């Protein structure tokens with residue numbers, strides 16, 4: 001019998017001579033999500049960076065799950081955020097980012113949970129991409145709840161910062177129908193890898209996280225789980241045993 005996953009693969013295939021699978025689009029989402037009423041933290045960023053070249057970073061990259069209870073600076077956070085959500089260049093009405101995205105539609109939203117960031121209160125923040133700013137979604141320590149929502153993985157609370165990527169499904173579905181789900185997951189992989197590489201380049205530890213209770217994470221973020229839903233997470237912190 002065909003499994004759910006196999007059915008999904010089959011029904012979202014491109015086939016010659018057949019139209020791509022269409023779907024009912026729930027809404028026409030904004031290009032950029034914004035918490036217009038939220039207090040905003042502008043992120044500092046310096047273009048120039050130091051550290052090893054790309055080949056050195058790739059070979060050093062590994063999943064790190066044990067962290068020291070040390071803070072990272074706001075500038076370090078800004079570099080991490082830049083690696084996944086920064087605008088690389090503006091061209092022909094498109095704002096191209098640091099990560100590739102199918103159709104340059106960028107369905108993924110970036111949230112962070114700050115545990116230990118110098119000068120940034122504990123809480124959940126949302127990246128407003130056009131101004132490279134963090135909007136405060138929920139102030140206060142939510143690390144215990146997020147740890148539970150990540151199947152009890154202790155690195156969620158230990159890490160200096162947790163990245164959470166949701167998808168605004170219709171941003172991609174408008175163009176690609178149900179095939180959008182494939183692209184959303186692929187986009188998320190690029191986010192995760194850029195975060196790994198940026199963290200490694202700054203001698204920080206990183207581990208991406210797919211094991212999570214979707215509904216619980218969605219509730220922490222205050223998203224409905226249908227139009228916008230959690231896809232993937234990643235933790236970054238000062239590694240306990242060096243790199």
Ligand SMILES: Cc1cc2nc3c(=O)[nH]c(=O)nc-3n(C[C@H](O)[C@H](O)[C@H](O)COP(=O)(O)O)c2cc1C
Pocket residue numbers: 061062063064065153207208209210211212
């Ligand atoms: C999609 C995905 C989901 C993952 N989820 C988790 C997770 O929930 N918890 C965890 O400890 N590691 C998780 N990892 C990290 C993998 O366990 C790790 O990449 C793998 O063991 C290979 O080790 P390396 O990253 O050090 O090369 C995930 C990795 C990927 C790509």
